[in-house]
Amino acid sequence: MINGAHVIIYTTDAEADRAFLRDVLGWPYADAGHGWLIFGTPPAEVACHPAESGGAHELILMCDDLTATMADLRGKGVEFTRPVEELSWGVITGIRLPGGGDIGLYEPRHPRPPAA
Incomplete structure (x- = not known):
């Protein structure tokens, strides 16, 4: 039985991004050895979107509350990479990771499934 998902963020600065997840987002973690941190995450959802070619995630x-969350993260020095966009399914923006990557941040306005 599948009991979870493991997300990998590929980055040019793993140490900085690990510090961001640990210190800015405050996620709990386990040290798998040699500073290799594995983070616990909030509950997750998975959606399949159509695309011209597969492989991108x-x-x-x-x-x-996107507004309140952005204010909290700004106070911790987080840079946002795109303007807030209101869409039918939610309100979204982007966060710059210290390693140079970009992840999304959104307030969903669609029905939420129960946890698996």
Whole structure:
């Protein structure tokens, strides 16, 4: 039985991005050895979107109140990579990771499934 998912963020600065997840987002973690941190995450959802070619994946974090979450993260020095966009399914922006990557942050406005 599948009991979870493991997300990998490929980055040019793993140490900086690990520090971001640990210190800015405050996620719990286990040290797998030699500073290799594995983070516990909030509950997750998976959606399949049509695309011209397969293989691309995206990480988008969710919150209950995008405005309040952005204010909290700004206070911790987080840079946002795109303007807030209101869409039929939610409100979204982007977060710059210290390693140079970009992940999404959104407040969903669609029905939420129960946890598996």
